Amino acid sequence: MTYKQIVIQAGREKPIRNQHPWVFSGAIASTRGNPTAGEIVEVISHKGDFLARGYWNAKSQIQVRLLTWQDEHINNDWWRAIIMRAVTARKLENWRQAHQHDPHGYRVINAESDYLPGLVVDRYGEWLVLQALTLGIDQRKKQIVELLVEVFATLGIPVKGVYERSDVDVRKKEGLALTAGLLYGEEPPAKIPMTREALIRLVDVRNGHKTGYYLDQLGNQEYLPEFLMSVDMEENVKLLNLFSYTGGFGLATAAHVTNVDASHDVLQLAEETYQLNHFEGHDAEFVQANAFDFLRDQVAEGVQYDVIVCDPPKFAQNTRQVEGAARGYKDLNLHSFKLIKAGGYLMTFSCSGAITRDLFQKIVFGALADTGRQAQIIRHLSAGADHPVALTFPEGEYLKGLLLRVY
Numbered sequence: 001m002t003y004k005q006i007v008i009q010a011g012r013e014k015p016i017r018n019q020h021p022w023v024f025s026g027a028i029a030s031t032r033g034n035p036t037a038g039e040i041v042e043v044i045s046h047k048g049d050f051l052a053r054g055y056w057n058a059k060s061q062i063q064v065r066l067l068t069w070q071d072e073h074i075n076n077d078w079w080r081a082i083i084m085r086a087v088t089a090r091k092l093e094n095w096r097q098a099h100q101h102d103p104h105g106y107r108v109i110n111a112e113s114d115y116l117p118g119l120v121v122d123r124y125g126e127w128l129v130l131q132a133l134t135l136g137i138d139q140r141k142k143q144i145v146e147l148l149v150e151v152f153a154t155l156g157i158p159v160k161g162v163y164e165r166s167d168v169d170v171r172k173k174e175g176l177a178l179t180a181g182l183l184y185g186e187e188p189p190a191k192i193p194m195t196r197e198a199l200i201r202l203v204d205v206r207n208g209h210k211t212g213y214y215l216d217q218l219g220n221q222e223y224l225p226e227f228l229m230s231v232d233m234e235e236n237v238k239l240l241n242l243f244s245y246t247g248g249f250g251l252a253t254a255a256h257v258t259n260v261d262a263s264h265d266v267l268q269l270a271e272e273t274y275q276l277n278h279f280e281g282h283d284a285e286f287v288q289a290n291a292f293d294f295l296r297d298q299v300a301e302g303v304q305y306d307v308i309v310c311d312p313p314k315f316a317q318n319t320r321q322v323e324g325a326a327r328g329y330k331d332l333n334l335h336s337f338k339l340i341k342a343g344g345y346l347m348t349f350s351c352s353g354a355i356t357r358d359l360f361q362k363i364v365f366g367a368l369a370d371t372g373r374q375a376q377i378i379r380h381l382s383a384g385a386d387h388p389v390a391l392t393f394p395e396g397e398y399l400k401g402l403l404l405r406v407y
Contacts, residue, residue: 001073003053004033005041006064010046016066017051019392021112023064037175038139040067040074054117055136059175065117065136079143083133084151086114090386095186106202106386108148112187113389113396120154121148122211126201127188131209133166135174145184165211169317172363191269193276199221202273208266214245216351216399217311219384224347225252227403228307233345237306240298240339242291242332246270247284249309249347253370255269256283258305264288285341295335308336309347311401316352325352326363333367337375338405349381353398360400379403 008016012027023043035041035056043051044063053074054066067074067082086109108128109121117133128148132138145162152159162184171178191202196218205212228237237255241247247270250257261267267286274284288292291312310332315325329350336346350360357380368375381401389396 003040004035004056006031006035006041006043006056008043008045008051011369013045013051016043016069019052019066019069021066021115021117021390021393022062023053023054023066025061025063028063039138055134057135057174060135060173065112065134067115067117076143076147078150078367079140080147082114083109083144083147084154086110087151087155088146089114089388093189096230103150104196104203105213105215105218106384108386110396112393114389115390116325120211121300122213123213124192124194124205124212126158127192127205128159128162129188129205130162130163130164130183131166131168131211133168133170133174135176138166138171138174139177140368141183149184156195159185163186163188163205165205166218183343188253190270197252200276200278201246201251201274202250202269204269209245214248216383216387217248217349220347220381222252222304223250223381224249224307224309225254227345228253228255231245238304239307239309240305242295242308242336243308243312244270244286245311246273247286248282249311251277255307258285258287260287260289260291260294270364292331292335295332295339298375299335299338303339304341304344306341306344307347308340308345310336311347311349311364312351314349314352314398316354319354322352322354322359325350325355326359329355329360329363330367333364334370337371337373337406339370343407344406345378345406346375347381347401348404349399349401351399353395355400357400363404364404373407375404377402378405 007029009029018081037057039056041056042053050071052066052069055063105124105342108123109119111120117138121133122129122305132141149159164183165180167178168178188205194201194203203212235254239250239255239257241249241259244259244261245266247259259270269288315328333348383399
């Protein structure tokens with residue numbers, strides 16, 4: 001089989017040889033054979049040496065998304081093998097026996113970091129939720145869905161349905177419309193119960209954020225109550241959960257939890273989730289508010305909290321937005337520091353890929369310095385093991401966080 005070719009400019013091959021999955025338009029010298037949008041192409045050096053293969057999109061700034069750096073054909077067998085590799089990488093001890101019918105949730109395919117750029121797949125119980133973020137993946141959705149169902153069946157795990165949540169703005173950069181809907185099997189229920197560590201979280205895969213839940217934060221949500229117990233703060237604690245979504249960070253604690261979110265709908269789902277887990281024995285309140293305004297009001301009123309979790313949405317979509325994002329992160333952390341009792345804790349995050357871990361720490365330091373307080377880093381935080389980061393793709397480490405003790 002022959003492939004149309006993309007010729008790389010002299011001196012621009014190094015990232016490709018180092019297996020970075022993106023080829024930007026500025027690195028391309030010419031094309032050979034007039035490739036069509038989404039087509040698998042061969043990437044070669046200006047001398048004609050083979051470099052990689054991937055899929056093409058002239059409308060995108062990232063014109064080639066690389067799939068392999070081996071001289072191999074990208075056919076149905078290739079897609080099956082790479083999907084199988086991603087799925088089985090999430091294998092837990094006694095996986096099939098323990099989780100065949102357990103309605104838990106985790107990431108199945110993590111895009112570039114699973115060497116499948118543009119493809120995200122999450123599992124919630126017996127349903128898979130797929131995001132096709134690029135043209136090349138969008139064109140192959142039917143094939144990918146068939147292979148996903150086949151791979152899970154091979155592992156003895158039934159898939160009732162595959163639902164698409166490709167209603168994300170990044171698709172516009174690929175010349176794609178936003179779309180969502182059923183791709184295979186049965187429609188998912190309005191609320192899928194996701195069981196983790198004896199807790200039930202209700203997930204709305206049709207209308208919820210991302211694919212229905214922030215799966216990258218599950219490990220941190222489970223770590224927080226364990227940590228509070230370890231420092232004897234499991235009871236009579238006031239916990240402020242900013243940008244709370246459905247309240248995951250307070251769900252397993254014995255604290256008084258104030259969940260703050262701008263969305264009435266997600267707070268309703270949060271309240272239902274807390275009731276489902278018999279949280280009535282503890283105090284929980286659900287406040288619909290802008291987090292920036294809420295923090296300022298709380299500072300003005302002199303309110304104090306033992307623990308604050310600050311998990312805002314992505315502020316920087318690209319490097320041009322970093323400066324504005326940094327101001328937003330600093331403002332949030334500055335006012336959070338003012339609200340924490342001496343000896344209390346701040347768990348603060350950034351999910352902006354354009355904000356590096358080092359820069360985020362500097363931003364939080366700047367906020368601390370402006371308050372005149374002191375803080376210690378107790379732990380660096382990131383996404384869970386189901387969100388691996390390819391060593392050749394550092395941009396995949398988008399979620400970074402700090403657990404701080406504040407004095």
